[in-house]
Amino acid sequence: MKKHLTLSGVSVAFATPDGVHTVLDGIDLTIAAGEWVVLIGQNGSGKSTLAKVLCGLSPVSKGLAECDDLQVQMVFQNPEAQIVGETVYEDVCFGMENRAVDPEEMPERARAALEKVRLAHLTGQSVTTLSGGQKQLLGIAGCLAVEADVIVFDECTAMLDPASREMVLGVAQELQQQGKTLIWITQWMEELAYADRVVALAAGRVAYDGTARAFFYDGVCAELGFVPPYAVQVAESLQGKGVVLEGQPLTPKELSEAVGDVCR
Numbered sequence: 001m002k003k004h005l006t007l008s009g010v011s012v013a014f015a016t017p018d019g020v021h022t023v024l025d026g027i028d029l030t031i032a033a034g035e036w037v038v039l040i041g042q043n044g045s046g047k048s049t050l051a052k053v054l055c056g057l058s059p060v061s062k063g064l065a066e067c068d069d070l071q072v073q074m075v076f077q078n079p080e081a082q083i084v085g086e087t088v089y090e091d092v093c094f095g096m097e098n099r100a101v102d103p104e105e106m107p108e109r110a111r112a113a114l115e116k117v118r119l120a121h122l123t124g125q126s127v128t129t130l131s132g133g134q135k136q137l138l139g140i141a142g143c144l145a146v147e148a149d150v151i152v153f154d155e156c157t158a159m160l161d162p163a164s165r166e167m168v169l170g171v172a173q174e175l176q177q178q179g180k181t182l183i184w185i186t187q188w189m190e191e192l193a194y195a196d197r198v199v200a201l202a203a204g205r206v207a208y209d210g211t212a213r214a215f216f217y218d219g220v221c222a223e224l225g226f227v228p229p230y231a232v233q234v235a236e237s238l239q240g241k242g243v244v245l246e247g248q249p250l251t252p253k254e255l256s257e258a259v260g261d262v263c264r
């Protein structure tokens with residue numbers, strides 16, 4: 001039977017000098033193993049808090065968070081913050097050491113994890129020599145080495161240049177194809193196109209839960225105060241001028257195909 005991450009009526013509240021601050025307010029959310037869920041929301045809407053709840057890193061004030069024995073790990077926004085080893089190999093072993101993995105198993109697990117994120121050729125290298133994108137890939141390798149089923153990416157492309165973003169997104173796509181569950185927090189609307197499902201948080205609640213296409217083309221995006229990606233803006237502008245495009249394009253490639261079909 002398929003496993004799930006399930007949040008039932010989850011609330012998280014913090015005591016502050018100004019009183020109780022409710023960050024998550026009765027969240028009901030079920031994520032099936034193998035899904036790629038993008039989590040969006042304005043700054044302070046509770047995305048990281050929700051991610052920490054899913055990873056078991058934040059207690060809940062009310063409700064229940066269940067993970068069906070799924071092992072959930074997180075990759076953080078700042079690649080520097082999550083690197084502890086001096087070499088790529090040492091770093092990827094750190095999580096395994098913390099979980100008391102049999103030392104005899106470690107070299108093979110580290111090799112397999114580094115291979116999956118295309119860093120195997122850098123195994124002995126100092127972590128200081130890695131690019132930002134490679135550091136994020138190393139964070140992902142650490143999750144794989146401890147056999148994470150679910151990887152939460154907390155704005156892990158925010159500090160990366162476009163080429164590194166593409167690299168990390170490419171690896172994430174491969175991981176989903178290999179059966180991993182991805183929870184992808186982002187402010188980049190272009191990245192919604194990769195997901196099976198978009199969950200938007202507003203004022204501590206789920207304000208939208210559905211596909212990226214419906215999010216952009218059914219008016220939800222504007223309602224929640226987000227700016228759609230360029231391809232969607234062009235498609236909507238063309239449609240405003242009476243040019244009807246097939247398929248509600250999300251990416252430049254889909255847009256060019258839809259425009260090509262109209263011109264043919």
Ligand SMILES: Nc1ncnc2c1ncn2[C@@H]1O[C@H](COP(=O)(O)OP(=O)(O)OP(=O)(O)O)[C@@H](O)[C@H]1O
Binds near residue numbers: 023042046
């Ligand atoms: N330990 C804490 N104590 C008090 N308030 C907290 C704590 N952790 C988070 N908060 C508050 O909860 C709110 C949501 O924070 P969170 O980091 O989950 O939001 P976010 O949507 O991830 O924001 P961003 O996009 O800026 O990263 C913020 O107002 C934050 O100040």
